[in-house]
Amino acid sequence: MEREVIARCRSLAACTEEPGYITRTFLSEPMHAVHTILQAWMEQAGMSVWVDAAGNLRGRYAAREADAPCFYIGSHLDTVPHGGAFDGLLGVVMGIALLDLLAGRRLQFHVEVVGFSEEEGVRFGIPFIGSRAFIGDPVCDPRVDAAIRAFGLDPSRIGDARASDNVLGYLEFHIEQGPVLEERGLPVTVVQAIAGQSRSEVLFRGQSNHAGTTPMHLRRDALAGMAEWIGAVEREAGATPGLVATVGRIGVEPGATNVIPGTARASLDVRHAADSARKPAVERLLECGGQIAARRGLGFSCSWQLDQPAVAMDPGLSQMLECAIAAAGYPVHRMMSGAGHDAMIVARRMPAAMLFLRSPGGISHHPDEAVLEGDVTAALSVAIEFLEQLEAHLA
Amino acid sequence: MEREVIARCRSLAACTEEPGYITRTFLSEPMHAVHTILQAWMEQAGMSVWVDAAGNLRGRYAAREADAPCFYIGSHLDTVPHGGAFDGLLGVVMGIALLDLLAGRRLQFHVEVVGFSEEEGVRFGIPFIGSRAFIGDPVCDPRVDAAIRAFGLDPSRIGDARASDNVLGYLEFHIEQGPVLEERGLPVTVVQAIAGQSRSEVLFRGQSNHAGTTPMHLRRDALAGMAEWIGAVEREAGATPGLVATVGRIGVEPGATNVIPGTARASLDVRHAADSARKPAVERLLECGGQIAARRGLGFSCSWQLDQPAVAMDPGLSQMLECAIAAAGYPVHRMMSGAGHDAMIVARRMPAAMLFLRSPGGISHHPDEAVLEGDVTAALSVAIEFLEQLEAHLA
Numbered sequence: 083m084e085r086e087v088i089a090r091c092r093s094l095a096a097c098t099e100e101p102g103y104i105t106r107t108f109l110s111e112p113m114h115a116v117h118t119i120l121q122a123w124m125e126q127a128g129m130s131v132w133v134d135a136a137g138n139l140r141g142r143y144a145a146r147e148a149d150a151p152c153f154y155i156g157s158h159l160d161t162v163p164h165g166g167a168f169d170g171l172l173g174v175v176m177g178i179a180l181l182d183l184l185a186g187r188r189l190q191f192h193v194e195v196v197g198f199s200e201e202e203g204v205r206f207g208i209p210f211i212g213s214r215a216f217i218g219d220p221v222c223d224p225r226v227d228a229a230i231r232a233f234g235l236d237p238s239r240i241g242d243a244r245a246s247d248n249v250l251g252y253l254e255f256h257i258e259q260g261p262v263l264e265e266r267g268l269p270v271t272v273v274q275a276i277a278g279q280s281r282s283e284v285l286f287r288g289q290s291n292h293a294g295t296t297p298m299h300l301r302r303d304a305l306a307g308m309a310e311w312i313g314a315v316e317r318e319a320g321a322t323p324g325l326v327a328t329v330g331r332i333g334v335e336p337g338a339t340n341v342i343p344g345t346a347r348a349s350l351d352v353r354h355a356a357d358s359a360r361k362p363a364v365e366r367l368l369e370c371g372g373q374i375a376a377r378r379g380l381g382f383s384c385s386w387q388l389d390q391p392a393v394a395m396d397p398g399l400s401q402m403l404e405c406a407i408a409a410a411g412y413p414v415h416r417m418m419s420g421a422g423h424d425a426m427i428v429a430r431r432m433p434a435a436m437l438f439l440r441s442p443g444g445i446s447h448h449p450d451e452a453v454l455e456g457d458v459t460a461a462l463s464v465a466i467e468f469l470e471q472l473e474a475h476l477a
Numbered sequence: 478m479e480r481e482v483i484a485r486c487r488s489l490a491a492c493t494e495e496p497g498y499i500t501r502t503f504l505s506e507p508m509h510a511v512h513t514i515l516q517a518w519m520e521q522a523g524m525s526v527w528v529d530a531a532g533n534l535r536g537r538y539a540a541r542e543a544d545a546p547c548f549y550i551g552s553h554l555d556t557v558p559h560g561g562a563f564d565g566l567l568g569v570v571m572g573i574a575l576l577d578l579l580a581g582r583r584l585q586f587h588v589e590v591v592g593f594s595e596e597e598g599v600r601f602g603i604p605f606i607g608s609r610a611f612i613g614d615p616v617c618d619p620r621v622d623a624a625i626r627a628f629g630l631d632p633s634r635i636g637d638a639r640a641s642d643n644v645l646g647y648l649e650f651h652i653e654q655g656p657v658l659e660e661r662g663l664p665v666t667v668v669q670a671i672a673g674q675s676r677s678e679v680l681f682r683g684q685s686n687h688a689g690t691t692p693m694h695l696r697r698d699a700l701a702g703m704a705e706w707i708g709a710v711e712r713e714a715g716a717t718p719g720l721v722a723t724v725g726r727i728g729v730e731p732g733a734t735n736v737i738p739g740t741a742r743a744s745l746d747v748r749h750a751a752d753s754a755r756k757p758a759v760e761r762l763l764e765c766g767g768q769i770a771a772r773r774g775l776g777f778s779c780s781w782q783l784d785q786p787a788v789a790m791d792p793g794l795s796q797m798l799e800c801a802i803a804a805a806g807y808p809v810h811r812m813m814s815g816a817g818h819d820a821m822i823v824a825r826r827m828p829a830a831m832l833f834l835r836s837p838g839g840i841s842h843h844p845d846e847a848v849l850e851g852d853v854t855a856a857l858s859v860a861i862e863f864l865e866q867l868e869a870h871l872a
Contacts (some may be wrong), residue, residue: 260690264871277689291839293723293746294672294815295655298714300620300839305724309707316701319693329700330734332727339725339744339782349734351688357749387734420689444686444695 083179084458089255090175090452094119095167104163104449108138108200108211108226109233112151116159120197127181128297129195134243135235136215137199139174146188153250153472156196158212158424162204162287166451170201173255176458180465189469190476191250198424205229213427214426215243251399251433254425255461257453261444262417269460271415272403274434276426277326277353278392280364284371286311287381290336290344301342305334307380308346314370315350322363326420327352350384355418357392365477392418393426396433402475403435406467412460439460478574481854485570486848489514490562498501499560503595503606503621504532504628511554515569515592522576524590529638530630531610532594534569538576541583547643548867549827550575551591551608553819557599561846565596567834568650571853575860584864585871586645593819600624608822610638635734645867646794646828649820650856652848656839657812666810667798668831671821672721672748673787675759679766681706682776685731685739693800696737700729702775703741710745718756721815722747745779750813752787787813788821791828797870798830801862807855832856 097112099105106112112238117139121131124141131141137160142152157173177195179426198212220240227237248404263271288302312329319327328351334343350367354360368384375382404414417438425434439457443450492507492514494500501507512534516526519536526536532556537547552568572590593607601624606616615635622632658666683697707724714722723746729738745762749755763779772776797808812833820829834852838845 258690259684259687260631260692261695262690262692265695279689291656292654292816292841293725294674294721294748294817295653295657295841296721296815296839297655297657298711298721299654300660303711303723305727306707306711309704309724312701312704314710315703316693316698325692326689326693328698328735328737329704330688330729330736330738331732332700332729334727336724337726339746340723341725342723343725353689420691421687422689427695443693446687446690 083183083462084455087172087175087179087458088453088455089457090123091167091171094171104161104167105163105165106159106161108160108206109229110205113137113159113199113233120178123178125196127178129181132238133235133422134215135230135237135239136220136243137230137233137235138212138243139197141178141195144188145190145192150191151248151250152192152194152246154194154196154245154252156198156252156424157254157256158198158201160200160202160204162447164449164476165447165450168257168451168453169259169446172257172453176255176461176465177464180469183462183466189473191472201424209422210424210427213424215240216245217427217431218244222243229252229404245431249432251396251435252425252428252469253399254423254434254436256423256436257446257451258438258439258441259421259444259446260441263438263440264442264444266415267416268413269302269419269440269454270407270412270464271438272400273395273419273438274400274416275355275395276393276419276423277355278357278360279388279390280350280352280360282350282384282389283388284311284348284350285383286346286375288344289380291342293340293342294344302379303342304346304380305343307374307378308332308348310374311371312348314374315367318363318367322359324418325352325359325363326353327363327367353420355392360392393424393429395397395429395435399433399435402471403437403464403468406471409467410460410463412464436466478544478578478857479850482567482570482574482853483848483850485518485573486562486566489566489807498765499556499559499562501554501556502600503555504624505600508532508554508594508628515573518573519590522573523581524576528630529610530625530632530634531607531615531638532625532628532630532743533607533611533638534592535589536573538588539583540585540587545586546594546643546645547587547589547641549591549640549647550649551593551647551819552649552651553593553596555595555599557597559844560842561844563652563846563848564654566850567652571650571856571860574857575864578857578861584868586867596819604817605819605822608819610635611640612822612826613639640826644827646791646830647820647823648794648863649818649829649831650860651652651818651831651833652841652846653833653836654816654839654841658833658835659837659839661810663808663810663833663854664849665701665802665859666805666812666833667802668790668796668814668833669780669795669811670750670790671788671814672750672816673755673775674783674785675745675747675755676783677745677779677781679743679745680778681741681770683739683773686737687695688735688737691737697774698737699741699775700738702769703727703743705769706766707743708760709769713758713762717754718750719813720747720754720758722762748815750787755787788824790820790824790830794828794830797866798832798859798863801866804862805855805858807859832859
């Protein structure tokens with residue numbers, strides 16, 4: 083089955099806007115083929131299939147009783163430009179495989195596999211179009227509506243995309259997109275929270291001057307101040323467990339070999355599973371920037387671009403997932419997700435949990451993105467145990 | 478006279494390729510007007526004037542005897558784009574003013590004022606076109622020849638631009654283009670040497686990765702390494718008297734807020750009056766870059782772009798200049814020039830000396846570039862004393 087899961091993900095890589103690459107944005111033409119193929123696999127697993135007005139593919143594996151509650155398993159079908167075969171899609175294909183493994187046995191709850199139409203935010207710069215409709219908070223944007231119409235769907239019916247109120251929860255399988263599981267030699271992990279995130283642009287302002295004629299003690303070098311601060315960012319993150327802080331962009335003006343930089347601008351990206359750790363860390367970094375600037379006679383300012391709170395996964399479902407991991411015979415591990423996922427949107431409406439699968443080389447958003455066969459085996463065993471526990475829990 | 482010197486420089490600012498700015502490149506159209514106006518002032522001071530085949534304006538104030546040796550006073554007539562009124566031109570206008578002050582009195586040596594056609598290297602990316610012809614080492618470039626021809630001159634006669642062999646030396650007045658004299662409250666200084674210069678491009682190579690999913694201890698962040706090294710550059714220069722070291726350009730790839738930089742590139746510019754101080758400093762900086770990279774698991778490389786030795790000014794002429802400063806009643810001070818000047822080319826063929834005038838605010842290559850009236854007074858008094866000493870020395 084694990085081999086089939088990987089083969090299915092790789093075969094769907096052929097559905098792309100750009101031959102030779104995997105590029106599949108919100109309701110783009112190749113999404114029709116993705117739906118057709120997935121629908122066939124879903125029906126084969128005993129599911130009834132429809133596409134909602136947000137373009138989400140919905141496959142329902144009915145419970146023994148019609149008025150039973152529903153448990154959702156989902157992830158997204160879109161990709162970044164030149165992406166990989168597993169980011170998103172794996173979670174949907176895993177959901178179908180799991181129901182295949184039930185071999186027709188019906189449970190006390192419906193299981194619905196959802197392939198969200200959009201998570202990456204590539205086509206319109208708006209992420210989570212699929213999962214936002216699913217939780218009843220659809221994106222209002224005329225471009226989105228036009229794309230829905232062009233795909234052959236009716237945007238006025240987007241309310242129908244809303245998930246059932248009689249719901250047990252949501253589970254998302256996703257590749258880790260980082261190196262942690264590989265470093266620890268683990269196939270899977272429970273995600274305890276999706277990190278909160280602060281993004282800002284930081285500016286040091288000094289005085290540009292001739293690099294040859296200005297002695298060191300008379301300089302107000304904006305880049306020298308910025309470099310000192312980048313060191314402080316790295317130290318702060320290293321000293322705060324679970325914090326990641328990144329300066330990913332930098333630029334100086336005027337930017338000539340023989341001119342002392344008059345201004346230096348850089349981006350700051352800070353993430354942590356707990357807002358109570360992230361926010362004071364960001365404040366210390368800005369205070370430190372101000373101190374460096376004051377000591378060097380520079381100006382310092384910071385403009386905020388994002389302040390997104392952390393989203394905890396549901397403790398009950400997460401604990402059930404840990405028990406399932408242990409029961410399946412794998413080491414139990416928890417970690418935060420540094421990247422955003424549909425689960426963080428879905429968590430606004432229902433209990434949500436995530437299971438990460440190891441990312442070989444930590445690689446994602448890249449054609450080399452992969453998943454190991456043994457890790458898919460592990461995840462499927464964990465998921466079967468999880469469904470059994472859920473079934474037992476309802477008994 | 479000092480007021481006249483400043484007024485003359487400011488009036489020639491009208492000769493520009495770009496109305497509203499001072500932009501006057503090698504043998505551009507406005508250079509004709511500059512020659513015409515300077516020629517009139519030179520003739521008024523009792524000089525005979527010609528333009529050599531490199532486009533240098535040459536005004537000779539004849540000695541008492543025809544076969545006397547010659548002393549040269551010069552600087553350049555071109556500017557950077559959007560430059561100031563004094564960089565270069567001041568040295569030529571000062572030379573003429575000095576001969577005006579002689580009021581017709583003839584010396585034991587000819588004094589020739591040279592307005593070099595080109596120093597900044599703007600038009601063809603080739604600096605020192607004027608002074609290189611003057612020392613008999615003309616630039617060979619078909620574009621330069623074409624420009625000479627278009628200006629109405631004959632490039633085949635460029636050998637005639639060569640300075641006399643019967644020569645006493647060369648003196649250049651120039652604005653400091655830096656903040657040192659202003660900080661010390663000095664009107665003028667002797668330049669002891671023109672700094673040697675190393676330029677290179679430095680590269681740290683790490684691994685780009687997701688800023689949210691890669692823990693701090695698993696990163697190979699090229700910018701973090703670069704930032705640490707920029708700090709080391711600043712400390713090395715601060716600890717080495719007379720050394721200036723600048724990182725003026727920086728760039729990272731891929732350069733996105735949420736991606737750890739995989740590569741970081743920057744320029745390094747290191748200058749010192751003594752090559753014996755500059756070269757080991759540069760070696761220490763590169764060694765330090767290698768150590769930082771090794772500790773962080775990064776790659777480090779450096780490509781050389783310039784390694785220009787320091788040029789000492791003539792000790793005899795410089796000492797005579799110091800005596801003249803003292804005799805004129807000003808404090809004696811020596812410093813290096815961090816920028817290049819025609820004097821460093823001329824020094825290859827004859828004893829050369831330089832006198833810097835204070836730059837208010839350290840500003841140059843900018844419309845706000847200025848010179849103080851009192852500093853011109855000082856420089857003229859020093860120059861008169863200098864000529865008297867040279868005259869006495871020959872007696």
